[in-house]
Amino acid sequence: MRTAFAQWKALGIGLEFQEVTQLSEAEVRIGYSTADGESASAVGREILDVALNEPTTVYGWSLTTQYGSGTALHEIGHVLGMEHEHQNPFAGIKWHEQAVYDALAAPPNNWDHDTTYHNIIERLSPQQVQGSKWDPDSIMEYEFEPGLIDVPDKYDINGLFPPGTISAADRQWALQWYPALKSRMTTLEPFEAVSFNLAAGQQIDFSITPAASRKYTIETKGASDTLLVLFEQIDGEPRFVAGDDDSGEDRNASITHKLFKGRTYIVRLRLYYPGQSGTTSLMYS
Structure with a gap:
């Protein structure tokens, strides 16, 4: 094995x-x-x-x-x-x-x-x-x-x-x-939407370090079909927390979950279909 x-x-x-x-x-x-x-x-x-x-x-x-x-x-x-x-x-x-x-x-x-x-x-x-x-x-x-x-x-x-x-x-x-992972990633700030263009099959990672312990909503915006996954960084390793796949559905991918102050999380977005504009946005609040 x-x-x-x-x-x-x-x-x-x-x-x-x-x-x-x-x-x-x-x-x-x-x-x-x-x-x-x-x-x-x-x-x-x-x-x-x-x-x-x-x-x-x-x-x-x-x-x-x-x-x-x-x-x-x-x-x-x-x-x-x-x-x-x-x-x-x-x-x-x-x-x-x-x-x-x-x-x-x-x-x-x-x-x-x-x-x-x-x-x-x-x-x-x-x-x-x-x-x-x-x-x-x-x-x-x-x-x-x-x-x-x-x-x-x-x-x-x-x-x-x-x-x-x-x-x-x-x-x-x-x-x-499963493309090779980049060693550094962009930090996602609360209430600040980040826009980007990906080709079908590509993915992008963002880190989140919440300032307070409470429930947060992480969601995509736009007409794209995506897979959204939340991990928690534990001992240097990403551990799966939650995921949402909006592919083929008339909605945006969204995860609502309690995040804890002092911990580090990773949000991974995989694009299935970019939509007409080709632009996808991501925000958490």
Whole structure:
């Protein structure tokens, strides 16, 4: 697991992974259940909704083999927000569906019809994902034996056996979603709106040091679609406090939360769509 996290970090993404000893301190909680023989993970921000006494990510077989190391990378990909590549709405895959259901109903998977549909056959809608054309080398792609994929023809004959490593496209998307963090950030002052222009997919951070302990409202202005997240700086590390996503809704992102005098907070804004003006404003009061 440590090697897999290190490989994702080595891409240059703007995330820090820290191993902790207290379960309550972990946002990502790794579990093992070789008796169940299944590996799975919550996807992206879904991990924040998993009960603290439950794992967010479970492995069902040894990670010390080459196949197991690919599984470790794959499930961390889910943690970062990546879905299965064969369910990519831009993939154009056509299945021999009954053959897929029959193959995955057999050992070692022993999947029922609904599980196979959810993990393999079901295609994500374009509104659910940010992505590009199908990448058969993606770490998020499964292996498929010959006779399960109808189109493209070459996979029908030869099967699909991805290398089990982070592909160039995986790296490109990870860096887009998690750009390298800047060491210095602008301080956001109360009742002073700050305006800026970002391209879709870009983000910006501001620091807040409240002068009094009370409830504050942090909100965006403008026609842009954004994701707004509040962190508290604890022992030099940003800890998630609250978030709001206004994407696709006719409103602005807003967080109301009690902030404490003497503490330092970080507000992160990620732009999905800049609106007609291209300008977004942020203020707290």
